[in-house]
Amino acid sequence: MSVAAVGAFTDEQLELRKTVRALLTKHADQAAVRKATESEHGFDATLWDLLCQQVGVAALAIPEEFGGIGASAVETHLVMEELGRTLAPTPMLGSVVLAAQAVLASGDSEACERLLPAIAEGTSIAALCWTGADGSWDTGRVGVVADGDTLTGSSHFVLDGSYADVLVVAATVDGRVALFEVDPEQDAVTRRRVPTMDPTRSVAVFEFAGASGRLLTTDGSAALERVRTLACVALSGEQVGAAEQILASTVEYSKSRVQFGRAIGSFQALKHRMADLYFLVETARSASYAAVASVSEGSGTAATDATVAKVYCSEALQAVTGDAIQLHGGIAITWEHDAQLFFKRAHGSAQLFGQPRAHLHALAVDSGLF
Incomplete structure (x- = not known):
């Protein structure tokens, strides 16, 4: 890292980087990463528990009122940088950055109070179902349609979806994109982990066949x-x-x-x-x-x-x-x-x-x- 870059961070932020790097050096070496990619869900649950319990990485970007630390985006950024150095497969990007921030962005305070504390602890893993089969990350075009609170369609390229216990699903309602909370364990939801070119990134496909969901916001595009x-x-x-x-x-x-x-x-x-x-x-x-x-x-x-x-x-x-x-x-x-x-x-x-x-x-x- 350049001298200028070091000077841009506080002592606390640099200590966070140092702590995460030390933990990953000890628990996410080449053998551990490869073993994790070959596991059922493609991530190291023990490593994730250590990162959450000893460092609090999942809580960094979640406000204190919802059980988080309330840090800035910088702290999460430093964690992501260290994870990139080892390629350690964790739910940081899929659960903490995507799904948790989608819940926050929805503005649904009841859902935030109910879902975010467990995500911040790392005991719950959430996934954001966004793209259709074409792989477009267009905020106005998704692969799921909602009729009331009933969802039909499919979501692809769902990061960490194969082991998520909470889903935030983007669905079209009357021509507009809305966000719904969906329980992945209901019979109308099927999921499968799909093989990808990058074995260190776990991705899943979800099929919704009349699944029930709870509306989070009608302004899903924003x-x-x-x-x-x-x-x-x-x-x-x-x-x-x-x-x-x-x-x-x-x-x-x-x-x-x-x-x-x-x-x-x-x-x-x-x-x-x-x-x-x-x-x-x-x-x-x-x-x-x-x-x-x-x-x-x-x-x-x-x-x-x-x-x-x-x-x-x-x-x-x-x-x-x-x-x-x-x-x-x-x-x-x-x-x-x-x-x-x-x-x-x-x-x-x-x-x-x-x-x-x-x-x-x-x-x-x-x-x-x-």
């Missing part, structure tokens, strides 16, 4: 706009952490891999290449930190800054992991090596909350270029 902004910023933090880690691993490898009697890291061409990657990581960090600062301060440019971070960090991580694969050579594409996991995370993450080209198009439209 709530989803808020959630998407927060999600893009949080994801950018994860991407920066992943990019920093895979670059560090690549640099270390270049110091030990000998070719033509010399460590490959001593070749000028590779030094230049890794310097370019370092530039990418640090500029991605700048975009990500600018976005979280904008969100934390309630800036009017928060949505735009989040979009910039989403696009830049997605493309930076893909570039860094792509070059890491090449610089490691053939070993990087073997299942036993971590480089391929970072590469898959990079390309999988780029699709979340809208592809970079979709965000760029939206920016161009908003700017009057189209």
Whole structure:
């Protein structure tokens, strides 16, 4: 991390980062991450319990009145960055960033009082059902239709949905998107975990066949706009952490891999290449930190800054992991090596909350270029 970036955080925030990193170093090494991805639901429940009980990560962004800590978006961002460094599969993004913030954005105080304390404790895991089969994260177009409080249709790409006990479902009501609370255990709801390119990210598909739901808000589009902004910023933090880690691993490898009697890291061409990657990581960090600062301060440019971070960090991580694969050579594409996991995370993450080209198009439209 650059000196400027360190100076932007308080001592408490830096201590939070240090604590999370220490816990993940101890409990989320390569073997633990791979074991978690191969488990029934694809995450480490013991690690999640430690993060929630010892650090309180799930409570950070939840207001104190609803059982949380009431911290700013910055604290959650630092946690996401550390999780990105290890690729540790947890419900942080799906339950805490997406679903919990959707409940908050709904403005339903009764639902907040009832649902959020358990999410903050980590004893309940929530999931946001948003996109249809086309994978669009459009806030005005979803895959579920509601007739009164009865929901029919399907939701795809539901993060952490395979083990969630609470669902927040976006459904169309009379041409408008609304949000509903749905119990996933009812007979009219079926779910299945689906295989993905990135094994460290658990994703599910839900089918609703006349499922009953409780209305949270009729203005679901506005709530989803808020959630998407927060999600893009949080994801950018994860991407920066992943990019920093895979670059560090690549640099270390270049110091030990000998070719033509010399460590490959001593070749000028590779030094230049890794310097370019370092530039990418640090500029991605700048975009990500600018976005979280904008969100934390309630800036009017928060949505735009989040979009910039989403696009830049997605493309930076893909570039860094792509070059890491090449610089490691053939070993990087073997299942036993971590480089391929970072590469898959990079390309999988780029699709979340809208592809970079979709965000760029939206920016161009908003700017009057189209």
